[in-house]
Amino acid sequence: MIRIVKMTFEPQHIADFTTLFENRKEKIRNCEGCTSLTLLQDKNDNRIFFTYSYWQDESYLELYRNSALFDDTWKTVKQWFAAKAEAWSVNDLIKL
Numbered sequence: 001m002i003r004i005v006k007m008t009f010e011p012q013h014i015a016d017f018t019t020l021f022e023n024r025k026e027k028i029r030n031c032e033g034c035t036s037l038t039l040l041q042d043k044n045d046n047r048i049f050f051t052y053s054y055w056q057d058e059s060y061l062e063l064y065r066n067s068a069l070f071d072d073t074w075k076t077v078k079q080w081f082a083a084k085a086e087a088w089s090v091n092d093l094i095k096l
Helices: 011-028 058-065 066-076
Strands: 001-009 034-041 046-055 080-091
Touching: 011 034, 011 066, 046 066, 046 080, 058 066, 066 080
Parallel strands: none
Antiparallel strands: 001 046, 001 080, 034 046
16 A cells, blocks of 8 residues: 655754655664655645555554654644645555
8 A cells, every 4th residue: 555645844943854754764664564765856836745655454554643753743743834735645555
């Protein structure tokens, strides 16, 4: 299962977010069931970021979403948002 989260930040908090992500990415990647985590930035609007993560199944994503790591991270980053975050859970149907 793939989880895609779109976040738009206030310009003054872009560096705050990228620093936080750099400091926590390995902890997230090491969560049980997480097989991959990537951070993407929009080419035309540097305030927009996407996290793209692979999970063995939805139960592992829910374990992470109910963890202290997620709770602390989300409480921190959401105060930096310029727009409401959007999230999708999708199935990987065809691998290229």
